Amino acid sequence: MVHKLENLSKNQQIVLNIIEKAKGPVKAYSILNDVQKKGINAPLQVYRALDKLIKIGKIHKVESRNAFIACKNTNCEVSNATAFSICQACEKVTEIVNSKLSKYLKSFQDSTGMKYKKYNLEFFGLCQKCKSK
């Protein structure tokens, strides 16, 4: 197996590092803020790195939150089948890795016969912690 990390550029590694170390989803401008000491000065530099990292499946965008999260799924080399659980109270986000779910959705056919290349699913509710408050 080829380790893609070695192929990442400087900016891409810096941005990935921040997202991987974070405890939850990270916002683009929070990343920008964190890296201004490391030579990245402009939003575009962050967004370009984010785009690439998404493309190669290292991170995902949590669409409903405009935030980014590291991929925890070793099989998920491209972000074409993603599912997340999102706590509406504490905003904790967890990537759902569930082969039954992904098989079900990958093979889903709608009435129009449209064939899907990609899906993104977001579940909302209360996590264990917040439920018991």
Add this chain to the structure above:
Amino acid sequence: MVHKLENLSKNQQIVLNIIEKAKGPVKAYSILNDVQKKGINAPLQVYRALDKLIKIGKIHKVESRNAFIACKNTNCEVSNATAFSICQACEKVTEIVNSKLSKYLKSFQDSTGMKYKKYNLEFFGLCQKCKSK
């Protein structure tokens, strides 16, 4: 059955009307642009109407597009179980109404035992038209 339309305020009706007449998803600032002759001048007036319309299930937000679409599902009184098919070429968006899918997702349980109140699913691919080009 109670017709909620009668309960809508002036701004809410104006905004809903535009979204229902549109052929595809509509952006907030495009709505704002369209209604400036009708006495709505500020983004907030549009966003407030959008929020309410989402809350009562008249429209949905297509998260990956930051756009809004009228609900076609007569059963869907609240936006707590939504699925869309999105063409990556022409940006056509269709709400998927499929009881098997919604039953499957409503009863989905992840490993943490978190119980979900709401989900949103977006499928991406090419529609019939764009596939055959």
Add this chain to the structure above:
DNA sequence: TAACGTTTGTTATAATATAACATTTTATAA
């Protein structure tokens, strides 16, 4: 009427994201 919740109007500003252009670095291959 009084009280309450909802909606409105308005100004300002925050947060998220891309356009356009010049340059540099890296990979590929003649």
Add this chain to the structure above:
DNA sequence: TTATAAAATGTTATATTATAACAAACGTTA
């Protein structure tokens, strides 16, 4: 190695999406 193409960078400016804060008006119900 040198040429060439592809990818990444740096920079300035701008576009797009969304909310804060406050005062006033409206609609419902007690």
